[in-house]
Amino acid sequence: MLNGPASAGKTTTLMAEYSSRLGEAVLRSRTRAAERTARIEGEIANKVKSEFISNMSHELRTPLNTVIGFSKLLAEHEKRNLKQQDVAEYARLIQDAAGHLLSLINDILDISKLQSGRYYIDEQDVELEDILETCIKMHSKAATSAGITMTAKLADGLPVMRGDPSKLLQAISNFLSNAVKFTRDGGGIALEARPRDMDGTDILIRDTGVGMEEEELKIAMTPFGQVDGGRSRWREGAGLGLPIAKALIGLHGGSVDITSAKGIGTEVRIFLPSKRHVSRMQQRRDLSLPQS
Ligand SMILES: Nc1ncnc2c1ncn2[C@@H]1O[C@H](COP(=O)(O)OP(=O)(O)OP(=O)(O)O)[C@@H](O)[C@H]1O
Ligand SMILES: [Mg+2]
Structure with a gap:
């Protein structure tokens, strides 16, 4: 058992040492937790980014491929001996795909204008x-x-x-x-x-x-x-x-x-x-x- 002023001084030193070690341990653990959170956040951000890129390229490529593929067929209609109803059907598919692309582009422009506060509405009753x-x-x-x-x-x-x-x-x-x-x-x-x-x-x-x-x-x-x-x-x-x-x-x-x-x-x-x-x-x- 420790008694007297000398032992009280020793206790204080020990306590100071413990608290400093405890502080360092807490700091290390917080740093590790922060590193782990940052790593997980980074992984999620990368996943979101790659999903976003793959989804957007799919959204853009699909209608573009339709336009390219069917317009090529139409350009070769004589050689391919296309029937009138096929020609009309291919033209309709191109029109739908182009319409889809246009609305996608309009949405992207809309969101960018809305975000920058440069979106104006035409007011009437x-x-x-x-x-x-x-x-x-x-x-x-x-x-x-x-x-x-x-x-x-x-x-x-x-x-x-x-x-x-x-x-x-x-x-x-x-x-x-x-x-x-x-x-x-x-x-x-x-x-x-x-x-x-x-x-x-x-x-x-x-x-x-x-x-x-x-x-x-x-x-x-x-x-x-x-x-x-x-x-x-x-x-x-x-x-x-x-x-x-x-x-x-x-x-x-x-x-x-x-x-x-x-x-x-x-x-x-x-x-x-x-x-x-x-x-x-x-x-x-x-x-x-x-x-x-
Ligand atoms: N009524 C709903 N029921 C269930 N999920 C929904 C509903 N509305 C939206 N969502 C979810 O929210 C997401 C975002 O919807 P949002 O309308 O912004 O995009 P989208 O429909 O995927 O594409 P688009 O740009 O063509 O509208 C959807 O992909 C879907 O997962
Ligand atoms: Mg939607």
């Missing part, structure tokens, strides 16, 4: 009912051929709002196209719209599709972010539809809330105010590209 009806018409054929039931309930007297009809159509159509794309055969999609007093309109798009976990939903909202669906139909697209749609609704002073449950479905709640409040800065903060 908008009848949301017309836009919603057009949207339903645009997607009901794809829903029916995928074996999905689509129902729509549009309340009477939806307030007229100020906004850009083509941008509102683009935004709502992006949500609806996802509902169709990520719902299995036999599933359902319900679209509802009702006025919220005279403040604006609530639009709900519910699907009984594959759904997403909370973390997956965060990825989905990021530009170029896609959740691995494991099926080729679900891998189509560039991962720009959701962030563009959310930003466009935001530019109209509206809001988007999405809840989703894996294997159960997804619900998108959109609010569009009758009077528009532009908040471009908010959009800029919301849109962050994946780190390279």
